[in-house]
Structure formats: C-alpha cells, structure tokens
Amino acid sequence: MGRGEATRERILAIAESAVLAKGFGATSIEELIAEAGITKSGFFYHFHDKNALARALLERYMAREDAQLDDVFARGRELAGDPLHGFLAGLKLLAETMSDLPGDYPGCLVATYCYQERLFDRDVRELNRRIVLRWRLRFSAILDEIVVQQPPRAPVDTQALADMVSTIIEGGLVLSRATGDSQILPTQLMLLRHYIQLLFEP
Amino acid sequence: MGRGEATRERILAIAESAVLAKGFGATSIEELIAEAGITKSGFFYHFHDKNALARALLERYMAREDAQLDDVFARGRELAGDPLHGFLAGLKLLAETMSDLPGDYPGCLVATYCYQERLFDRDVRELNRRIVLRWRLRFSAILDEIVVQQPPRAPVDTQALADMVSTIIEGGLVLSRATGDSQILPTQLMLLRHYIQLLFEP
C-alpha cells in the first residue's frame, strides 16, 4: 500500500466510525481531516466530493462484510456433516462473533444510509440496494442446498428466509444500539437459528 | 385543539416525514418553516431548540405507535379463543397493516435516532431506550400469558422472543427501504408468526 492509499484508508476508517456514530449528514469533513492529520485539500484530492466518500465507505464496508460472512459460514460448513448443520453452525459462529465485538457498539452502514436516503445520489442508493440483494443471494443459495437434502416441515420460501437473516441482523443492531445491550443481536441470531432448526429437523 | 397546538402539530407532522426521509441532521429548521408557512420566530416559540423538536417528535411517535399496536393486538385477541391464537392473529393483522401502507415507504424514528446518537442529548437517547423496553414489556406480557396456557415445544425466553418482534419490524423496515420492496416487512412478520406457531402448536 503506497502512501496515498494509506491516507485514503485512514480517512475511510475514521469516516466509518464517525458515520456509524452520528450519521452521514452530521459527519463533517473538517472533523475527519482533523483526526486524520491532513488538510481539506488533501481530502478532496482523494474524494471528489462527499458522495464519493459515501460510495467508497459502502464499497469498503461491503467487501469486509462479505469476507467476514464467507469466513464464518465456511468455518461452519467445515464443522458439520451436512448443509443444514453447517448453516446452523455458521449462525452460531456469527452470533459469537457479534457478541464479542469490542468497544462502542457497531452498526451497519446499509442501515444508516437507508435512513438518510435523500443525502445520496442514485449510485450510492443503488449500491446499497445491491448489497442487500447480495445477502439474499448468499443465504438463499445455502438454504436451497439445505432444502434439497432435508425436506422441511412446511413449505419454505428460501428467499424470504434468506432475507430473515439480514432482517434479524439489521433489527438486532438497531435494538442493541437503542438499548445499549450488546447481547440482543447474538440472542436474536440464536432465535433465528432455532427457527431454522424447527423448520428442518425432524 | 387550539390554534397554537394545531401549528405545533403541523410542524411535527412535516418534521417527521422529513426526518424519516433524510435523517435528523439533514433536516433544516428553515425547510420546515417554509413548508409550514410560519417564520423562524414562530418555530422557536414552540420549540426552544432542535433537540426539543427531536424529543417532541419521538413522544408523538411513541404515542401513535402504542395506539396502533394496542388496536391491532386487541382486535387479534377478539378474533381468537386463546392468547396464542390471539397473538398470531394480531401478527397477521400487523403484517396486513404494514403491507397496505401508502406512499413513500415509512420508517421508524427509533431506528433513525439510534443511527444518529451523537446528535441528541441524554434525554432523547434515554427516551429512545425506554420505547424499546416498552415494546419488550408489551410483547413479553402477551407471551407470558401464552406460555402459561400453552406449554411450548422447547423452553422459551419470553423477553428474547418479545424482542424478536421489534427486531423483525426494525430489520424489515431497513430491508424494505434499502430494496424499495414494501412487501419484505409483512413477509418477515409472517415468518415470525410461523416460528411462534412452531414453538407453541402441538
């Protein structure tokens, strides 16, 4: 990573935590450059305007999130003999990961963006949308595999069930933040896991 | 409702939709008074600063939400012979209500506030927290009643399950907004309903 890239990355890291804490609109460029130790001109060298920052933040976030989910569910799959129990193990690992997160409680950029829609241009909103659809695809692929192997107790809409994973994560984050209780999200993930157990286990 | 109260209410209504669309930080007082047809002095006559507006918005929102939930679950209870099926009916009614909401997709003030924490003073944050705990109490009371009458298939943490209702609603709103698909929230509510069915029905 060259010097420029390092600065860019530093700005993004600072911006992400600020945006998650206060929202995008309330995060000032001045505040970012102060913490990053650069000038305003330096900032605008890397991002042509604030929307470009928003997009870069979201792209970075998506890549990291993807990698984390890949990892968690791959590890879950390795622990189990069949897709169902691999998925269940993955959900448990995810809950544990979420439960051990340090410091100020984290949020989801997708959620902060969708509650400030009007601040962003079409590109950013479309990217946000694609991220959610990507999650749906990720989980529905796993669920489709499970359905083939393990006939469910009741007919299952794998897309809706895939969305349920995202729904629980987003909702759990909101509740965790609102109450200050970081255990809500992992607990909710375990309830989802239980639902899937009831659905598929004999 | 006197003249003053009517103006105040008008400001709040305008502010609520603006805040849900763009976030609190990005909603300007100037913009609100333009739409309300009053002057800045008029605004500050009703709200001593922006935080006071935030608190009033949240209080109004909570009252409305409470009334709606009261209504929906009371109607559900009337349709059914026992608490379990009353709750299930209530969830279905709620899903239908959410599915028929008109116009630009609605959100939840609690969620927008908790993703912009730093903008608000302690009072507002505490109020936000109390709203979520109130929801927990509301649903766990129903669930406790159900558990007594209908032994669940597996041991149930009624508080966590109560939180699951809020989690699904908040998460469903995020996904609905992000994708632009207003059916996600009702669909997710029906999945939650199904989980509760599996938990309690023989």
Next chain:
DNA sequence: CGGTTCACCGTACCGGACGTCCAGTTTGAC
C-alpha cells in the same frame, strides 16, 4: 539532471443553518 506526476498544503470564499434578540401585531377568550 530536467521534467512530470503524485500527494498533498494554504488560503480564500460563499452560502446555508442554527440560534438570538427584540419590537411589534394579530387572534381569541373572557
């Protein structure tokens, strides 16, 4: 060794947003 590019710095500017102040005016209730 000259030139070019990268990665910034310094500084200036404009408008917008919050908030204050205060004097004056309309409205409705009694």
Next chain:
DNA sequence: GTCAAACTGGACGTCCGGTACGGTGAACCG
C-alpha cells in the same frame, strides 16, 4: 376592552461545509 397567547419581521452573529485554485516537496523516470 383587556390580556395573554401566538405569532410576524428582520437584523445579526457565528460556525461550518463544500468548493476552488495555486503552490510545493518528494519520488520517479528518462
């Protein structure tokens, strides 16, 4: 007719945010 409530009008201060643009040191390149 009086009084308080509910505003209007407009000026003002202050901060910040996005933008613009010219300069500059270091690194690389031929």
